Amino acid sequence: MRAAKLAEHLRANADGMCERLIEKIRNSPRCGELLHRVPSEEYRRYAWDVYHDLVDWLTLEADSVIAPRFVGLGIRRARQGVPFSHLFWAVCLTREYLWEYIQQECLFDDPVDFWGGVMLLRSLNQFFDRSLYFAMVGYENTDRGEVPGCPAAFYEGSAYAGKS
DSSP states (O other): HHHHHHHHHHHHHHHHHHHHHHHHHOOGGGGGHHHHHOHHHHHHHHHHHHHHHHHHHHHHHHHHHHHHHHHHHHHHHHHHOOOOHHHHHHHHHHHHHHHHHHTTTTTTGGGGGGHHHHHHHHHHHHHHHHHHHHHHHHHHHGSSSTTTTGGGGGGGTTTTTTOO
């Protein structure tokens, strides 16, 4: 499966995928504090945003695509008192659900396209690994003011919004 084909599926099916992802998170005891402390509208928006960011990542594979959202997400979750382990597990569930979706929808091309599949796997893993890294950067720097080297836009939706 090529990245373009996955991006097309994500764009076309994001709403349904978001609902199923939210259900997985709701059913996980490892995300209890996340669900307790974060308004449902906010984690719904996260679910939609992560697939939107993934489409952009598949196109550009640039940290600038995901760093702002996930640094801001880490800051928000820390300020909301969500344990990092619950945030981490929600991202893991997001990755797992994406793979389940790909397998369920038979989005893989012929086995002959092995190299393309390997490259897609590498790209998806990089997306989720970097998402977790940037969320942790935000989480760890919540009480230190702005994160060095990060523009104010990284704090969108956090207590730092509007800072320059």
